[in-house]
Amino acid sequence: MNHTLAEYEPVVGSASIRQLRQLGSRLAGTRLVHINSTREGGGVAEILNWMVPLMRDIGIDASWEVITGPPRFYEVTKAIHNGLQGMPAQLSAKDWALLRDVNAAWADQHKASLQEADVVIVHDPQPAFLIDYCRNGKSKWIWRAHIDISHPYRPVWKNLRDTVEKYDASIFSLNAFAQPLPHPQYLVPPSIDPLSDKNCDLTRAEIKRVCRQVGLDCSRPVLLQVSRFDRFKDPVGVIKAYQIVRRVTPVQLVLAGGGAADDPEGNAVYQEVLNAAEGDADIHVLLLPPDAHRVINALQRVADIVLQKSIKEGFGLTVTEAMWKGKPVIGGDTGGICLQVFNYQTGFLVSTPEGAAHRIRFLLDHRRRLDRMGTIAHEFVRENFLLTRHLREYLTLVFALTRAESERILYI
Numbered sequence: 001m002n003h004t005l006a007e008y009e010p011v012v013g014s015a016s017i018r019q020l021r022q023l024g025s026r027l028a029g030t031r032l033v034h035i036n037s038t039r040e041g042g043g044v045a046e047i048l049n050w051m052v053p054l055m056r057d058i059g060i061d062a063s064w065e066v067i068t069g070p071p072r073f074y075e076v077t078k079a080i081h082n083g084l085q086g087m088p089a090q091l092s093a094k095d096w097a098l099l100r101d102v103n104a105a106w107a108d109q110h111k112a113s114l115q116e117a118d119v120v121i122v123h124d125p126q127p128a129f130l131i132d133y134c135r136n137g138k139s140k141w142i143w144r145a146h147i148d149i150s151h152p153y154r155p156v157w158k159n160l161r162d163t164v165e166k167y168d169a170s171i172f173s174l175n176a177f178a179q180p181l182p183h184p185q186y187l188v189p190p191s192i193d194p195l196s197d198k199n200c201d202l203t204r205a206e207i208k209r210v211c212r213q214v215g216l217d218c219s220r221p222v223l224l225q226v227s228r229f230d231r232f233k234d235p236v237g238v239i240k241a242y243q244i245v246r247r248v249t250p251v252q253l254v255l256a257g258g259g260a261a262d263d264p265e266g267n268a269v270y271q272e273v274l275n276a277a278e279g280d281a282d283i284h285v286l287l288l289p290p291d292a293h294r295v296i297n298a299l300q301r302v303a304d305i306v307l308q309k310s311i312k313e314g315f316g317l318t319v320t321e322a323m324w325k326g327k328p329v330i331g332g333d334t335g336g337i338c339l340q341v342f343n344y345q346t347g348f349l350v351s352t353p354e355g356a357a358h359r360i361r362f363l364l365d366h367r368r369r370l371d372r373m374g375t376i377a378h379e380f381v382r383e384n385f386l387l388t389r390h391l392r393e394y395l396t397l398v399f400a401l402t403r404a405e406s407e408r409i410l411y412i
Helices: 005-012 014-026 043-057 071-084 093-115 128-134 154-164 204-214 235-246 266-277 293-302 317-324 335-339 353-365 367-384 387-402
Strands: 031-036 061-066 119-123 140-144 169-172 185-187 222-226 252-257 283-287 305-308 329-332 347-350
Touching (some): 005 387, 043 061, 043 317, 043 387, 061 093, 071 093, 071 154, 093 128, 119 128, 119 387, 128 154, 140 387, 169 387, 204 293, 235 252, 235 353, 252 293, 266 283, 293 317, 317 329, 317 367, 329 335, 353 367
Parallel strands (some): 031 061, 119 140, 140 169, 169 185, 222 252, 252 283, 305 329
């Protein structure tokens, strides 16, 4: 369901909405195209689902396109994704040629619309090579990296960097992720939509209904991790932490998530999780469809503690979602999680299953502290990670590139 900008005023205040309207009036009629590689699964698709309609609402001619290719294309781009996050990835010249060929073929079908755009925002590596086939010298091209490329596998980054350097600007979630590039770099953390099905208020009846469907015993503490089944999310490490806690406290664990259309490794990781959980009736592994937003919402609200024990993480919108619902988060000490989780304030940062288990026991033993941390977490998200802030920074960036180049802003 798409919301209008006016509907967010009770949450963010009239001043924020008025500022967005003013920015939109300066950019009215601007033709802007977003391009990524999937319409469902993962944070990028969630962001674009609300961002494009709100851009239209304030007068920008915004659209969203999705690049597609054969199964091998997604295997190659997943290897590139892993390589950018530091995992050694052996990619042949044939693999890089396939990536270019898919971009070129897709560009042939969409060249006219892209060349008419004033601004093109390309998300992540999958469509990065489109700039070589569609640029007309008039439009501004922006590369948006949503993942942690602070310590990439150098051969992968070198091949991609030669193309990314051609863009007019790039966007990263954190300063630590940015790489040396010959153009302006902007820092724009992601955000959540507080009115979406995943984050809106739910009735107690709906929450209880989801608990019954999953088989949860509401009289015992619930631990939850919501994420794609991806090794970088370390779901097996979460199971190990649960098993340590279970020796002394009768807890339940829910691992809820799904795959993304552009992630071919999801099924293999899902099977690894099932194997690790085998025989334990208090571990609930849920393979959810992409539209199970209200189920995730209910699970986050019923959970006592939410985990996001990632080894690598671009930002971690599931952390933001849980904090918005007043939950302290135990997260991996990495990437964008560190921008959200502060020890003893909004949760705890950990590096090992043992560390996660220690913090889980602390919170379960100190309920007043748990509740206080959840309150702080909610307000922290309200001030920093709602979609209106995110939209304002994108609009400011576009204005800087298209209307005010003599006063170009390096950091928003």
